[in-house]
Amino acid sequence: MDSDGRYQQILEASKRHPIVEGHVFKYGTAGFRMKADLLEGVTFRVGLLSSIRSRKLNSQAIGVMITASHNPAADNGVKIVDPMGEMLEQEWESLATALVNATSHEQLVELYYKLAEMQKIDLKSPAKVIYGRDTRPSGHKLASALADALEATGTELVDYKILTTPQLHYLVRATNTEGLPSSYGVVSETGYYDKLAKAFVKAMRGKRISGQLVVDCANGVGGPKLHEFLKHLPKELGFDVKVVNDDVLRPEVLNLDCGADFVKTKQRAPPNPKPQTGVRTCSFDGDADRLIYYWIDPQSGFFMLDGDRISSLAASFLGDLVERAGLKDYIRIGVVQTAYANGASTHYITQHLKLDVICTPTGVKHLHHVAQTFDIGVYFEANGHGTVLFSPDAITAFKNTEPQSPAQKDALDTLSAFVALINQTVGDALSDMLMVEVILAHKNWTLRDWAMTYADLPNRLVRVEVGNKDLFETTDAERRLSKPYGAQDEIDSEVRKYKDARAFARASGTENACRVYAEAATRSEANELADRVARIIERHGTGV
Numbered sequence: 001m002d003s004d005g006r007y008q009q010i011l012e013a014s015k016r017h018p019i020v021e022g023h024v025f026k027y028g029t030a031g032f033r034m035k036a037d038l039l040e041g042v043t044f045r046v047g048l049l050s051s052i053r054s055r056k057l058n059s060q061a062i063g064v065m066i067t068a069s070h071n072p073a074a075d076n077g078v079k080i081v082d083p084m085g086e087m088l089e090q091e092w093e094s095l096a097t098a099l100v101n102a103t104s105h106e107q108l109v110e111l112y113y114k115l116a117e118m119q120k121i122d123l124k125s126p127a128k129v130i131y132g133r134d135t136r137p138s139g140h141k142l143a144s145a146l147a148d149a150l151e152a153t154g155t156e157l158v159d160y161k162i163l164t165t166p167q168l169h170y171l172v173r174a175t176n177t178e179g180l181p182s183s184y185g186v187v188s189e190t191g192y193y194d195k196l197a198k199a200f201v202k203a204m205r206g207k208r209i210s211g212q213l214v215v216d217c218a219n220g221v222g223g224p225k226l227h228e229f230l231k232h233l234p235k236e237l238g239f240d241v242k243v244v245n246d247d248v249l250r251p252e253v254l255n256l257d258c259g260a261d262f263v264k265t266k267q268r269a270p271p272n273p274k275p276q277t278g279v280r281t282c283s284f285d286g287d288a289d290r291l292i293y294y295w296i297d298p299q300s301g302f303f304m305l306d307g308d309r310i311s312s313l314a315a316s317f318l319g320d321l322v323e324r325a326g327l328k329d330y331i332r333i334g335v336v337q338t339a340y341a342n343g344a345s346t347h348y349i350t351q352h353l354k355l356d357v358i359c360t361p362t363g364v365k366h367l368h369h370v371a372q373t374f375d376i377g378v379y380f381e382a383n384g385h386g387t388v389l390f391s392p393d394a395i396t397a398f399k400n401t402e403p404q405s406p407a408q409k410d411a412l413d414t415l416s417a418f419v420a421l422i423n424q425t426v427g428d429a430l431s432d433m434l435m436v437e438v439i440l441a442h443k444n445w446t447l448r449d450w451a452m453t454y455a456d457l458p459n460r461l462v463r464v465e466v467g468n469k470d471l472f473e474t475t476d477a478e479r480r481l482s483k484p485y486g487a488q489d490e491i492d493s494e495v496r497k498y499k500d501a502r503a504f505a506r507a508s509g510t511e512n513a514c515r516v517y518a519e520a521a522t523r524s525e526a527n528e529l530a531d532r533v534a535r536i537i538e539r540h541g542t543g544v
């Protein structure tokens with residue numbers, strides 16, 4: 001205890017940022033996320049944990065992002081980023097939960113020292129934490145609480161102020177690889193824009209983007225950052241982008257009737273600005289890590305291209321490039337999805353593109369880890385969060401293969417450009433959007449061409465309120481319920497009644513409810529199946 005002589009200092013700092021009593025906090029899929037007025041003490045404690053984490057990992061920089069993404073403006077959240085820009089290692093999530101739930105200031109500081117001792121950490125060694133926040137007004141106060149914890153624990157800190165979530169992930173990795181052969185990029189926000197802009201120009205060489213792209217930024221941090229990025233592009237490129245819903249001065253409009261989550265869950269275009277028929281449009285979410293494309297077709301109306309579509313587009317394009325680069329026998333490409341991926345997309349990827357598909361539980365950390373096992377791992381959640389990962393072997397092959405023809409050289413160069421263009425740390429709406437634009441330009445495709453690749457199975461997602469969601473346990477990447485007893489048999493017998501049908505239920509990791517997903521050959525059957533399964537869940541969910 002007090003091995004660094006800072007006990008008193010940390011205790012005093014903690015007293016300035018008390019935890020709100022009567023709540024149990026849990027580090028979940030999105031870190032700690034809730035009403036912002038509950039978060040000051042939580043954020044202080046996350047500061048303590050991230051300093052320990054940095055010391056545990058040989059003083060590498062740890063990131064902390066303050067955001068509640070697509071949630072309402074009154075919410076906020078805080079999550080920890082590991083040194084290579086990945087999400088916090090899962091085993092440490094429970095340490096974060098333990099620290100945040102300490103009841104008194106004394107108990108907190110004692111636990112802090114105990115954790116350090118258990119992890120064999122020298123608290124006098126250097127530590128570094130870098131952090132940023134989205135545009136929520138509450139972010140400022142939370143960042144101060146974080147800084148207080150970092151100062152009290154003798155941790156070097158860098159406050160990057162307002163950033164998108166993926167920018168912070170970029171900066172963490174860039175900081176920890178600075179000056180190394182594996183350098184991820186210049187350690188600054190400008191470094192991030194420069195890297196993407198250069199890669200975009202390189203990947204676009206000789207190709208033209210046709211027509212205007214409208215980007216809805218959910219009135220979040222993506223707006224100002226996209227404006228900033230566009231300044232880094234050469235005019236000659238002729239990339240015509242119209243940024244809308246970029247009002248960050250009125251916090252109350254954040255994610256309000258706009259943004260990627262609105263489009264995906266409501267399955268329609270934001271009402272403002274008035275959608276224009278035939279225009280290629282995409283939406284970011286509130287912290288710019290999710291991306292959804294759509295357009296209004298003059299005949300058939302709204303059509304959405306979600307994470308599954310972005311994933312299959314990327315996989316198909318990269319598969320072709322690898323073949324043209326002569327690397328087909330050396331590079332293993334795989335696609336990672338969750339159970340929410342439309343069955344038609346899975347079918348298209350396995351049967352048409354002939355690529356492996358692996359299904360993981362919900363939450364991008366699960367997809368990310370599996371994607372890392374491929375040379376090119378494409379992963380997206382249906383909600384538009386995802387990216388593409390390249391293995392060190394793949395990157396070396398793109399660089400060092402001696403091309404035998406101009407076409408092969410072109411393919412190798414484009415692959416190398418993609419490595420830089422696509423954010424390797426986490427899903428990134430801006431980077432993913434540039435990737436989609438490049439692919440459409442190369443294929444000379446409109447959104448309608450893209451949509452024609454396969455037809456989605458009609459599907460429905462419903463939220464079911466239950467007495468106790470902890471009764472529901474799953475297996476087989478969340479596609480089957482192992483508990484409560486008998487529930488899965490009942491679901492199976494409903495599914496059997498429909499053609500091309502699939503349905504599953506699971507407890508949400510972010511809300512106090514269960515989710516039911518169903519798909520079937522027709523819309524009415526999908527709806528009916530979802531309702532029937534929802535009723536099964538309601539009935540089984542009333543137990544204590």
Ligand SMILES: CC(=O)N[C@H]1[C@@H](OP(=O)(O)O)O[C@H](CO)[C@@H](O)[C@@H]1O
Pocket residue numbers: 029030340362363364381383507508509510511515
């Ligand atoms: C069906 C669905 O969209 N689920 C979302 C949602 O998780 P739930 O565990 O379903 O609440 O929030 C997660 C975090 O943002 C996201 O990763 C996931 O895709």
Ligand SMILES: [Mg+2]
Pocket residue numbers: 069070285286287288289290
């Ligand atoms: Mg987000």
